Amino acid sequence: MQNIEQTSRRDFMKLAAAAGGGLFLGFNWSASAAAPVVVNGQAIAAGMVNFNSYLSIGTDNIITIVSPNPEIGQGIKTAFPMVVAEELDADWKMVKTVQGNLDNSKFERQVTGGSGAVPHSWERLRKAGAMARFLLVEAAAARWKVPVSEITTDNGKVLHKTSGRSFTYGQLAVDASGLTAPKEITLKNEKDFRLIGQSVKNVDNQNIFTGKPLFGLDVYKEGMLFAQIQRPKAFGLKLKSVDATAAKAMPGIVDVVTFENSVAVVGKSTWQVKKAREAVKIEYEKAADLESSADHNRIFKELLDHGEATVRRKDGDADAAFKNAAKVIKAEYQCPFLPHSPLEPMNFFAHVREDGVELVGPTQTPDRARDEVSKITGFPKEKITVEITRQGGGFGRRLAADFVTEAAHVSKLVKAPVKVMWTREDDMTGGTYRPAVRYRFEAALDASGQLIGYKLRGVGMNSGNSTREDNFPSGAVDNLLIDSVEHKSPITTGPWRAPITNFLAYAEQAFLDEIAEAAGKDPVQFRLELLEKAKKLPAGAIKYDIDRMIAIIKMAAEKSNWGKKKGVYQGFSVYFSHRSYVAQVGEVIMEKGKPVLKNIVAAVDCGIVINKSGSLQQVRGGVVDGMGHAMYGNLTFKDGAPDQSNFNGFRLIRMNEIPEVEVHFVDNGISPTGLGEPALPPTGAAIANAFYKATKQRLRNQPFTQEDSFKGLS
Structure with missing residues (x-):
């Protein structure tokens, strides 16, 4: 059988039918209670059966699952089939997975974002695998004329131990396809898992290592043209005039077109269009304020002091608590804009034909991509196809669809298939950044050091709600006020890995350490x-699991030997996001009079760990990402234009700066929760709190290396 990882869903169905039919299970992704249904392989190949997704067992023993969620490096294309294979008792070597394309009639939640893919599909996938196993056992029992209770399964085989007989799954696939599937099925007990929880290599590793075409940048279609787009060089400018005479005369250039606020150069190679783009003469005019970073500092101060705030949560009487407080602690924390900087710059293929649109490329939200292209082209959604490629990173940037609509605009204008290619400079200066935010915290203590009042005001640049009002310590403080103020900036922003909490967690957890110190208490004990207190006498709604948070705090303290290591300065942080709980301890030592981060201990409660290897990578990657951007990441502006346009100006963490990252998972048997993002938010505070222990210098602004208190130590 040919390598089906590279085929479309339709091609896969044709191949499976040609291979002799076999067992096909359609199962509903939109409702975990919906039972899989056995259908005929020839019917599926002919497109006559309407299901949301399919599990197949071919006569060649190949087990295949169509995975609908975009793969951006989070390992979903490996985790999904692992879940099915576990319940199926499959031979993992015979398991294949196919990337599903956009299909609203067959899939639900084809999104990579919010760390929600596994929680959404966990039970659905298990039922699909368990149902297939049930039917195979029934088929074997009928052939052998023995009770089902005498039959077991193991590693892709059905066994009758009494007689020593066995069948491979492929040998039974056709028989099983003629049986009726029950509406309900018994799932494995988690203690019997043999594959889930093990370390499994990513299913795309071989193709990645050998350079096989997987990514959007690899896409090539017959007759395809290439396009690069000149966008305004500053946020707040609009297009005034274009002179493309010189560019159109250059070799390989097919056309230069304008749309919305952009100029696209279209040609036969990326190098030709890149050089021609430099020759286009463009004039812009001012359409909005051209903001600089100095303006942002002024705006933050004005809005914190006088901005019209939206109350997000109010418990008790915070003003009265502060009026009667024995001690008040105040602090402000600020972070800059940040680009997403995925390894693979933005790109997308579009072919706007007379009868519909073909879209191919890396998107975290294929449904949004199709919707936006529908608006541009006027075609109904059913006339637009979206093929999803593997993605070289996203971190939230590919949740947007601007690069998709650019491709559609250009293809429509030049009446040809086009792939839009962004350069690294385009990617860094093209917007949709993490919003810049500033927080003001206030805490009130009574004479005994008890926290009796808490205030938080967030000011964000196009951030919507810059707070997470229901996260800890909400629910643990009787008198609490959380509000936010919004500044509408011409600088475009969007979700950035662990939206809002990527910085808020650092600010909240660093400020909690400030409160603990003022109260004379150990940060962990505080x-x-x-x-x-929240458990016994909750103050308002509790939106997090107190027992899970307590358990993860204790685990991190235990694993790090909290407070007991000589010559090691430890900083603590804990956070709940994306359904998961992560506590971290940063460990700093002094070398030649300077603080050096040597280790981070992370305790993680994400429920059942599916792929241990992939999960470790997600946690360690999140920690390194959180550390790198907290320490170094800084995108500044002058007159609406980014000062940094490539990695020579935008500082990333370096290999020799990465500390040891020690990871421990809680084994509590809870269904899997998010893991792609939760390890990032606590990292900044664990580091900042550890540096404070070592130096008595607070780090309240990111990046830390730009802080005056940090510069004096480096």
């Missing part, structure tokens, strides 16, 4: 006391 958090545990607040959680115990």
